[in-house]
Amino acid sequence: MTKTLAVNAGSSSMKWQMYEMPEEKVLAKGLIERIGLKDSIVTVKFGEEKEERVFDIPNHTEAVEVLLEDLKRLKIVEEFTEITGVGHRVVAGGEIFQKSTVVTPEVLQQVKDLSALAPLHNPANAAGIEAFLNLLPDATSVVVFDTAFHTTMPEKAFRYPLPKKYYTDYAVRKYGAHGTSHMYVSQEAAKLLGKPIEETKIITAHIGNGASITAVKGGESVDTSMGFTPLAGVMMGTRTGEMDPSVFPYLIENDSELKDAQDVVDMMNKESGLYGVSGISSDMRDIIAAKDTDADAKLAFEMYVDRIQKFIGQYLAVLNGADALVFTAGIGENSVPVREAILSGLTWFGIEVDPEKNVFGVEGEISKPSSRLKVFVIPTDEELVIARDVEALKK
Numbered sequence: 001m002t003k004t005l006a007v008n009a010g011s012s013s014m015k016w017q018m019y020e021m022p023e024e025k026v027l028a029k030g031l032i033e034r035i036g037l038k039d040s041i042v043t044v045k046f047g048e049e050k051e052e053r054v055f056d057i058p059n060h061t062e063a064v065e066v067l068l069e070d071l072k073r074l075k076i077v078e079e080f081t082e083i084t085g086v087g088h089r090v091v092a093g094g095e096i097f098q099k100s101t102v103v104t105p106e107v108l109q110q111v112k113d114l115s116a117l118a119p120l121h122n123p124a125n126a127a128g129i130e131a132f133l134n135l136l137p138d139a140t141s142v143v144v145f146d147t148a149f150h151t152t153m154p155e156k157a158f159r160y161p162l163p164k165k166y167y168t169d170y171a172v173r174k175y176g177a178h179g180t181s182h183m184y185v186s187q188e189a190a191k192l193l194g195k196p197i198e199e200t201k202i203i204t205a206h207i208g209n210g211a212s213i214t215a216v217k218g219g220e221s222v223d224t225s226m227g228f229t230p231l232a233g234v235m236m237g238t239r240t241g242e243m244d245p246s247v248f249p250y251l252i253e254n255d256s257e258l259k260d261a262q263d264v265v266d267m268m269n270k271e272s273g274l275y276g277v278s279g280i281s282s283d284m285r286d287i288i289a290a291k292d293t294d295a296d297a298k299l300a301f302e303m304y305v306d307r308i309q310k311f312i313g314q315y316l317a318v319l320n321g322a323d324a325l326v327f328t329a330g331i332g333e334n335s336v337p338v339r340e341a342i343l344s345g346l347t348w349f350g351i352e353v354d355p356e357k358n359v360f361g362v363e364g365e366i367s368k369p370s371s372r373l374k375v376f377v378i379p380t381d382e383e384l385v386i387a388r389d390v391e392a393l394k395k
């Protein structure tokens with residue numbers, strides 16, 4: 001039996017699944033949540049068993065250590081050498097990586113060199129790759145890029161209206177992210193629509209700690225809300241999303257705590273979004289718990305919903321109408337109040353939500369049969385796509 005491990009490091013989480021391949025049988029899976037916050041949650045499911053522990057995990061390197069210890073402690077593997085393939089999600093592949101690739105020292109270096117395009121992610125992704133390379137030098141190690149699915153975007157969508165040299169000489173353009181997820185859920189949505197994917201127009205809303213919205217036409221990404229880095233687009237857990245760059249020099253001049261552009265970008269990546277507006281938390285669960293009694297939490301919630309509605313509106317225009325809107329990732333899959341608030345402002349587009357279906361735990365269609373635009377909740381499965389790519393690239 002060959003075991004393949006898929007590792008998906010997000011900005012606040014690390015998800016992993018151990019598969020028996022090529023059967024795609026899940027042997028065990030785990031989720032480490034709230035990395036960097038108080039009370040990180042470590043969940044492991046294997047066989048009929050489920051274990052949950054709560055303790056502080058300050059960063060992704062320690063999360064990898066927890067994962068490795070758990071694999072042995074819970075006897076998911078007797079020896080690490082049983083694992084013959086490891087696949088890693090990498091957020092930024094730039095224009096270099098158009099598809100998944102076997103890791104070589106050169107590829108690892110390129111992943112590190114692309115850190116400017118995903119500062120919260122690529123360094124953590126590279127640390128994960130290195131930890132497993134040291135432990136399992138003989139396993140096939142594969143990197144799967146968030147940006148790969150978005151390489152189909154037309155130039156009018158991925159270019160910024162800057163002088164041309166900033167694209168040709170500096171590769172400054174929109175790259176997008178969460179591509180593996182947007183691809184997977186759009187394919188699942190086409191199945192639910194009962195149509196060949198080539199004939200579908202789908203808007204996918206991947207809303208987790210990081211969040212992005214994508215317009216998918218005929219199975220290909222034609223536009224997406226994240227940009228040069230995952231800071232762009234909608235408001236997120238700690239990130240601003242769309243901003244007017246004129247704020248940058250203004251703040252550097254006026255706030256002595258912000259010395260240079262990097263300080264401002266760090267603040268916009270790590271201290272903004274739900275966290276910055278509420279002053280309470282980056283976690284939507286905490287915002288929802290506080291919003292009825294705290295005005296800042298209420299505003300954070302309203303701004304979050306507003307920004308997502310606007311991008312859905314944009315992409316209805318980009319696609320000139322759509323067949324389906326898909327919610328996925330931590331918030332999209334689990335938060336009924338967020339979905340309710342977003343959808344209640346989109347009735348003009350022909351969305352009719354079925355309140356009996358828009359409840360916690362429901363997957364599939366949450367709109368009424370008469371709804372012109374179907375609304376689906378589809379749990380993403382980036383890990384499965386990663387494991388399939390590892391299998392395809394194995395020697």
Ligand SMILES: Nc1ncnc2c1ncn2[C@@H]1O[C@H](COP(=O)(O)OP(=O)(O)O)[C@@H](O)[C@H]1O
Nearest residue numbers: 010012013208209210283284329330331334335
């Ligand atoms: N039941 C829930 N209600 C609201 N939000 C939730 C719920 N469960 C998870 N979340 C949100 O999902 C986010 C994590 O999403 P996830 O997609 O795992 O993030 P990452 O970007 O780290 O991959 C958390 O920050 C939390 O706000």
Ligand SMILES: CC(=O)OP(=O)(O)O
Nearest residue numbers: 010011177209210230
């Ligand atoms: C690209 C990105 O923001 O990823 P995540 O949502 O996993 O943080």
Ligand SMILES: [Mg+2]
Nearest residue numbers: 010011208329
């Ligand atoms: Mg994620």
